[in-house]
Amino acid sequence: MNAAAARSGWGADTLLLVGPAVLFLLLFFVYPFAYGFWLSFTPAEGTWLANYSKFFSDEHLWRTLIITFQLALPVTILNVALALPIAFQLRRKTRYQRWMTAILVIPITLGTVLIAEGMLTYLGPKGWLAQFLSLFHVYDGPIRLTHNFIGVVISLVISGFPFAFLLILSYVTGIDPVLARAAATLGASPFAQFRHIYLPLLAPGLATTFCLAFVQAFSVFPSAVLVGAPSGPTRVISLAAYEAAFEQYDYSMASAVAMIMGFAQLIVVVAVLGLRHAFYRGPASGAKG
Amino acid sequence: MNEQFKELRLDRVSRHFDNPSGARVAALHELTLTIGRGEFICLLGPSGCGKTTALNCIAGLLPVTGGTISLDERRIDLLPPEKRGFGMVFQNYALFPHMTVRRNVAFGLMMRGTPADEMKARVARAFALVQLTGHEDKLPGQLSGGQQQRVAIARAIVIEPPLLLMDEPLSNLDAKLRLEMRAEIRRIHRQLGRTTIYVTHDQDEALSLADRIVVMKDGLVQQVAGPEEVYAQPANLHVARFMGYRNVLALNVGARNGDQVTLQGSGLGLEGTAKQELGGTRASVAIRPEDLSVGSAGPNAIAGKVENVEYGGHDSLIDVRVGEGVVLHARASGRLKVGDEVKLTVAPQRVLVYPAESA
Numbered sequence: 001m002n003a004a005a006a007r008s009g010w011g012a013d014t015l016l017l018v019g020p021a022v023l024f025l026l027l028f029f030v031y032p033f034a035y036g037f038w039l040s041f042t043p044a045e046g047t048w049l050a051n052y053s054k055f056f057s058d059e060h061l062w063r064t065l066i067i068t069f070q071l072a073l074p075v076t077i078l079n080v081a082l083a084l085p086i087a088f089q090l091r092r093k094t095r096y097q098r099w100m101t102a103i104l105v106i107p108i109t110l111g112t113v114l115i116a117e118g119m120l121t122y123l124g125p126k127g128w129l130a131q132f133l134s135l136f137h138v139y140d141g142p143i144r145l146t147h148n149f150i151g152v153v154i155s156l157v158i159s160g161f162p163f164a165f166l167l168i169l170s171y172v173t174g175i176d177p178v179l180a181r182a183a184a185t186l187g188a189s190p191f192a193q194f195r196h197i198y199l200p201l202l203a204p205g206l207a208t209t210f211c212l213a214f215v216q217a218f219s220v221f222p223s224a225v226l227v228g229a230p231s232g233p234t235r236v237i238s239l240a241a242y243e244a245a246f247e248q249y250d251y252s253m254a255s256a257v258a259m260i261m262g263f264a265q266l267i268v269v270v271a272v273l274g275l276r277h278a279f280y281r282g283p284a285s286g287a288k289g
Numbered sequence: 290m291n292e293q294f295k296e297l298r299l300d301r302v303s304r305h306f307d308n309p310s311g312a313r314v315a316a317l318h319e320l321t322l323t324i325g326r327g328e329f330i331c332l333l334g335p336s337g338c339g340k341t342t343a344l345n346c347i348a349g350l351l352p353v354t355g356g357t358i359s360l361d362e363r364r365i366d367l368l369p370p371e372k373r374g375f376g377m378v379f380q381n382y383a384l385f386p387h388m389t390v391r392r393n394v395a396f397g398l399m400m401r402g403t404p405a406d407e408m409k410a411r412v413a414r415a416f417a418l419v420q421l422t423g424h425e426d427k428l429p430g431q432l433s434g435g436q437q438q439r440v441a442i443a444r445a446i447v448i449e450p451p452l453l454l455m456d457e458p459l460s461n462l463d464a465k466l467r468l469e470m471r472a473e474i475r476r477i478h479r480q481l482g483r484t485t486i487y488v489t490h491d492q493d494e495a496l497s498l499a500d501r502i503v504v505m506k507d508g509l510v511q512q513v514a515g516p517e518e519v520y521a522q523p524a525n526l527h528v529a530r531f532m533g534y535r536n537v538l539a540l541n542v543g544a545r546n547g548d549q550v551t552l553q554g555s556g557l558g559l560e561g562t563a564k565q566e567l568g569g570t571r572a573s574v575a576i577r578p579e580d581l582s583v584g585s586a587g588p589n590a591i592a593g594k595v596e597n598v599e600y601g602g603h604d605s606l607i608d609v610r611v612g613e614g615v616v617l618h619a620r621a622s623g624r625l626k627v628g629d630e631v632k633l634t635v636a637p638q639r640v641l642v643y644p645a646e647s648a
Contacts, residue, residue, distance in 0.1 A: 182379060186445075196385075
């Protein structure tokens with residue numbers, strides 16, 4: 001290795017370490033993405049923008065984008081808002097924290113299809129919940145928690161909440177608890193400690209969690225079909241892409257839908273991460289670093 | 290909280306916890322102490338002696354499991370920390386990393402709803418006191434360790450707490466800065482006269498800062514006394530060891546006359562002074578290296594041979610083999626080398642005699 005290479009830290013060994021990852025990204029991400037991007041501008045008929053103009057002029061198509069936003073945004077906000085107080089309460093390392101974490105994490109291991117199966121058995125019109133309620137004469141009317149918009153929301157909360165919870169828990173436990181104790185000795189009530197110490201230090205982590213949870217919810221597919229109403233209220237954008245690709249065999253159109261989907265996610269992620277810049281992002285401890 | 294209190298009373302304050310095997314352990318056992326307004330108290334002891342536990346109990350960060358804490362006639366041990374209003378300086382400073390130094394210092398006043406103009410004036414005074422004026426708009430991460438410590442002190446005193454608690458505030462600083470900050474803390478205490486409880490494991494710090502020192506071990510108080518007394522008249526062998534009595538000999542007790550004791554053993558004969566009731570025929574004898582002088586004439590002359598010399602600038606630390614296999618540590622200002630025959634002398638009142646250790 002020559003001196004210049006040594007200074008800049010780029011030698012043969014660096015290449016050896018970085019190489020496989022770069023190759024993997026090129027083969028399985030950059031190339032398919034670039035290919036899809038190009039494909040979306042080469043429709044079977046019409047000008048190069050034909051797919052895009054079709055998407056935004058056909059209500060059957062552009063509505064899927066709105067429906068997906070209507071699903072993904074509230075679900076993400078709900079997941080983060082539910083996970084934050086629970087993770088905060090469990091910030092101290094206790095036996096309790098381990099148990100709760102284990103219980104809350106189980107849904108992650110299940111997968112969407114299994115969750116949908118469970119929901120149909122439990123929350124369906126003739127499911128256990130309906131039977132239980134009518135048995136005790138609490139509620140005899142029909143229960144409609146599946147095969148509609150609510151069904152998909154419930155499914156996305158079940159699968160998305162543990163994910164948001166785990167992420168936020170790791171951010172919360174990364175904050176030195178001595179900071180809150182210092183705030184307490186200065187007269188801060190438990191709520192003021194949360195408001196002035198924990199919340200500002202958590203803000204960047206919450207933004208990251210929001211982005212990841214949003215992307216996950218935005219790409220909803222199986223639960224929209226299994227516990228939703230895929231012909232109407234929960235006809236999400238990934239369904240539109242699927243139909244174009246595997247029912248009409250129009251890969252060019254399917255690529256265009258996928259590009260629109262990716263761009264929509266990108267806008268939200270960039271906006272939220274941009275907000276993140278407004279917050280303090282240094283180490284969350286009071287000691288000299 | 291009334292800052293014109295007369296005294297803080299700790300009455301048999303205890304803190305127990307259950308260790309993993311289920312046994313109940315006392316981290317702090319029945320600490321009883323009355324602290325007058327304006328006093329500077331040091332809790333001194335090795336790590337795990339219960340000194341930080343005691344401080345956290347006073348601050349309200351740890352609930353007590355026994356005893357009471359009262360400020361004059363008012364019981365405070367059941368109040369949460371934010372209701373006690375004691376200023377605290379933490380070992381790792383615990384500055385809020387996302388706030389400017391100014392907002393850190395103003396935090397306590399903000400929580401109290403102090404009017405903006407008064408807050409501004411008091412924060413400026415606090416910055417002047419710790420000599421950090423001009424650094425107000427930096428983040429804590431942009432300051433050096435010593436500066437961060439000053440901010441931590443300013444943040445604690447700006448709320449004018451009746452009691453200032455300091456938990457090993459200098460242990461993260463290098464030796465030179467530690468001396469400077471020690472003088473600084475002393476100056477601030479002189480200037481404000483604020484009652485302070487200071488936790489440390491460093492006897493030099495305790496000796497130089499405290500009006501009274503509370504020496505602790507295994508959750509128990511060993512001695513409460515002024516610095517001179519703790520230094521010269523340790524109450525027991527543990528305190529003696531901790532205060533730098535490096536020579537501890539196990540000898541037989543001979544004739545006794547009041548607290549004057551004659552001691553024999555290991556080929557030595559010494560005249561000493563009993564500091565505690567001597568039970569059996571064996572005793573532990575503690576002598577500070579500084580109290581042994583090299584010379585020919587004087588009481589308690591002990592002949593020996595120099596085994597090791599550590600040059601220390603002003604004087605040297607020498608190891609002298611005496612009697613039957615005993616090595617005494619002493620300080621000598623003269624030029625000595627390994628192999629020299631010397632005579633050590635020590636005044637009988639500086640030979641402290643304690644009951645033999647049971648172990």
